[in-house]
Amino acid sequence: MAVACGEQAAESRTVPRHVAIIMDGNGRWAAARGLPRVAGHRAGVQAVRRAIETAAQLGVEWLTLYAFSSENWRRPLAEVLDLTGLLRHFLRSEIAELKAQGVRLRFIGDRARFERDIQIDLGAAERDTAHNSKLNLVLALSYGGRAEIAAAAQAAARAIAEGTLDPAALDEDKFAGFLSTAGIPDPDLIIRTSGEQRLSNFLLWQCAYAELVFLDLLWPDFGPEAFDSALAEFARRERRFGARPG
Numbered sequence: 001m002a003v004a005c006g007e008q009a010a011e012s013r014t015v016p017r018h019v020a021i022i023m024d025g026n027g028r029w030a031a032a033r034g035l036p037r038v039a040g041h042r043a044g045v046q047a048v049r050r051a052i053e054t055a056a057q058l059g060v061e062w063l064t065l066y067a068f069s070s071e072n073w074r075r076p077l078a079e080v081l082d083l084t085g086l087l088r089h090f091l092r093s094e095i096a097e098l099k100a101q102g103v104r105l106r107f108i109g110d111r112a113r114f115e116r117d118i119q120i121d122l123g124a125a126e127r128d129t130a131h132n133s134k135l136n137l138v139l140a141l142s143y144g145g146r147a148e149i150a151a152a153a154q155a156a157a158r159a160i161a162e163g164t165l166d167p168a169a170l171d172e173d174k175f176a177g178f179l180s181t182a183g184i185p186d187p188d189l190i191i192r193t194s195g196e197q198r199l200s201n202f203l204l205w206q207c208a209y210a211e212l213v214f215l216d217l218l219w220p221d222f223g224p225e226a227f228d229s230a231l232a233e234f235a236r237r238e239r240r241f242g243a244r245p246g
């Protein structure tokens with residue numbers, strides 16, 4: 001799939017190293033067509049495939065997708081089963097292709113809440129793709145930013161109690177090492193589809209200096225052009241990381 005680039009040639013603009021996406025609007029996409037919500041989630045998986053391909057083409061090194069939030073468990077059981085069923089199918093049907101594309105997979109979130117077979121497939125997908133380096137794909141599953149920070153605080157407190165960590169040494173970098181994203185660069189750009197303008201508990205620690213782009217389209221309609229226009233918008237932003245303009 002070729003990406004036709006907008007105003008600025010893709011080669012000459014600043015490409016975010018890490019793009020994270022809040023994929024929103026599957027339900028509305030389905031409702032607009034008189035279809036059940038699951039049809040929207042299925043179309044959402046197609047959009048996931050396109051996003052992975054496009055990220056690799058555009059030179060993005062890290063792509064994080066918010067595929068299942070810790071709050072999503074509160075949806076009706078039938079929808080939770082649809083979403084976990086799609087995840088199971090994705091893990092079984094896509095891994096060979098992702099491996100061939102040079103994608104390295106990693107998962108963040110509370111994987112212990114998923115059924116045992118899914119947990120096994122998650123571990124296998126990470127192991128099978130561990131040597132790939134074309135694109136790092138992080139799927140946030142049963143993920144919540146506040147829970148992640150609380151778990152990191154617990155782990156740091158435990159290390160202090162055991163005497164392996166000096167409290168005075170617990171600076172931002174050290175703390176980040178206790179998060180599930182340890183070793184992953186912070187996102188440069190966070191995209192949210194569906195017109196909603198909030199973070200919904202996504203990467204709360206990591207998004208400190210991320211640029212936010214909100215797109216007025218529903219996730220199943222997200223394709224190469226929308227991805228490219230979000231990157232073009234990112235390239236127009238001036239990032240100062242709190243410093244004064246030079």
Ligand code: FPP
Nearest residue numbers: 023024025026027028044045067086087090
């Ligand atoms: C929001 O749509 C989307 C989700 C609940 C998660 C995204 C899930 C997918 C794209 C499919 C599964 C992905 C993988 C990788 C297997 P919504 O239902 O909240 O939409 P609405 O706000 O319009 O109701």
